[in-house]
Amino acid sequence: MLINYALAILFLPLLSFIILILAGKRLPRQGDWVAIGSVLITLVLSLAMFGSMLLSHDPGFSHEASIDWMDLGAFRIEMGFLIDNITIVMLLVVALISTMTHVFSIKYMEGDIRYSRYYAYLGLFTFSMNGIVLANNLFSLYICWELVGVSSYLLIGHWFEKDSAADAGKKAFLTNRVSDIGLFIGVMLIFTALGTFNYGEIFQGVAQGDIAGTLLTLAGIGLFIGAIGKSAQFPLHIWLPDAMEGPTPVSALMHAATMVAAGVFLSVRLFPIFTSEVLLFIAYVGGFTAIFAATIAITQNDIKKVLAYSTVSQLGYMILAVGTGAYIAGFFHLVTHAMFKACLFYGSGSVIHAMHHTLQKKHDHDTDPQDMRNMGGLKSKMPVTHWTMVVAALAISGVPLFSGFLSKDAILAGTLAFGAHHPQHFLLPIFGFGAALITAFYMFRLIFMTFHNEPKFPELYDDIHESPKEMTFPLVLLSTLSIFIFYTLPYFNPLSDHGWFMELVKAKDSMVPGNPSAHEIAEGMHHSHTATMILSVLLAALGIFLSWSVYLKKRISADAWAEKLTPYYNLSLNKYFFDENYDKYLYQPLLRLAERISFIDWDLYDKYFINGFGRVTKWLSFLTGRTDYDGLDQTIVDGLGRSISKAGSSLKEVQTGRLQNYMLFALFGVVIILIFQSF
Helix, strand or coil: CCCHHHHHHHHHHHHHHHHHHHHHHHHHHHHHHHHHHHHHHHHHHHHHHHHHHHCCCCCCCEEEEEEEEEEEECCCCEEEEEEEEHHHHHHHHHHHHHHHHHHHHHHHHHCCCHHHHHHHHHHHHHHHHHHHHHCCCHHHHHHHHHHHHHHHHHCCCCCCCHHHHHHHHHHHHHHHHHHHHHHHHHHHHHHHHHHCCCHHHHHHHHCCCCCCCCHHHHHHHHHHHHHHHHHHCCCCCCCCHHHHCCCHHHHHHHHHHHHHHHHHHHHHCCCHHCCCHHHHHHHHHHHHHHHHHHHHCCCCCHEEEEEEHHHHHHHHHHHHHHHHHHHHHHHHHHHHHHHHHHHHHHHHHHHHHHHHHHHHHHCCCCCCCCHHHCCCCCCCHHHHHHHHHHHHHHHHCCCCCCCCHHHHHHHHHHHHHHHCCCHHHHHHHHHHHHHHHHHHHHHHHHHHHHHHCCCHHHHHCCCCCCCCCHHHHHHHHHHHHHCHHHHHHCCCCCCCCCCCCHHCCCCCCCCCCCCHHHHHHHHHHHHHHHHHHHHHHHHHHHHHHHHHHHHHHHCCHHHHHHHHCCCHHHHHHHHHHHHHHHHHHHHHHHHHHHHHHHHHHHHHHHHHHHHHHHHHHHHHHHHHHHHHHHHHHHHHHHHHHHHHHHHCCCCCCCCCCCCHHHHHHHHHHHHHHHHHHCC
């Protein structure tokens, strides 16, 4: 039954994509009901699988089914599903956020010129993401991995008539191609060594030592490079903020909850094969990304850019958890983050929607509806949006009673335990706790600048109103799911992460010698739990208090501090000039190199060698042709033929048909013979 559910969950969104892309414009409401209906069914089926998981309460549950996709004797590829508790939880996350996106988009995308195509691409993306989750082998995963990249390109560039949106789509696609090369190399190293793509067989081969040492480390780094691109980790983080050019529901679906989580999901799924060297590399990439992106989010004024860099930072948290061995805590944060970050993106979409329509009424095309400096005072006008975003902000800040506290506390406990066991890596806990402080500050900076204080444009204030129910319903649902109780049941302790999640999604012992075992991880996290909880709560409170002092009470001047710290402020505001430096030191040199290679290829190699070789060949062909035709054919072959023809013409005159002539010739011949004989 589970396999049938999985097949339906996988292929229903694909079916809606095919229907809408072929006939969407001819259907009532341009076929949005087809997409919404299909994703609702996947949500119901995912809930059914989730309910079955809770009732069976089996932490070791795993079910796998495969078929031969290609069998060439020595080369054989299987395609199949792996359904375990991680799969079921992830399927529910994808189905829930995708459903909310479909519902939210009804009003947000109303009147869009490519409305049916938008819903078609949502179906393609949902199919691709579910394919990654359900895959039981690296080959299936790689196919769906690339399909996610294609669908993200199509959705980010949905409004491709805007150059910024078209460029953002290309940037996302090309940046991810860089990381996908690493993933492909990692996959092929594994396959070359073990002769299989299947997860279970790979884990078994690693446990038996069929692949080990440097080769396994290189394969693990290659696989993780794929995660670096998809999860927007440093230094391939540059595509995600630009991807905010896509519709806001797309940002909530792909860039908060699902697509960017694919890299984390890959790291969690393949954790047992990562060597200690790979895990250390993963930890530093994740930890640095967490604090690096947080320091950028702190100065951004575009509401979606703040959330974009916040997403990069939170993904860094998850990757940090994988690297320090607390990968189940990282997966836990993936789930909780999907809820409150999607809520924040929908909330930003609600605000942008209200601002945009108000500005249109005023015929104001110059004011940016996404700039928080143009907002303020929206609390009373948009109460549902305000309070749901406050709940989500409290959750992401790690405040007790909310889901983010549970998952961030688990990650920080794992990081602190790792730092205690390996004091030389003291930077990792600093990265984690530092990012926690900054996250609380910039999230409430967003809340205060958007909803509090006096409105920046009073003339717009009267026309702003709450978004329709199709947009507020996802906000209410996701903010509700950001409360702790949904993750601690059947327990009610808001300060403990014990609950159905931690009981059913259990860490497995690593296959690679030198990796921390599940027992060591749990033991270390248990001992550091209390210290972590106290420190993380204090840091969250400090961050919120500082934000309250600066942006609500105005006791501290943000402008004055920006002026005092001008060099650092400019670095943060301009995203450390990564795009500019990439352009100057990477893109432009490569383009100039490509131009030089093109010159060598077209103007030198082709012109003088290839074309010259062609001209010489043509001249030799002409010479050979003349020799053949005028010399051999005309003079020798045709000349001989003409001579024989002439001789034949002369000899045929001898054939007169008269007997006396023949007797005369015979007599003449006899005389000639007698003359020769006489000599």
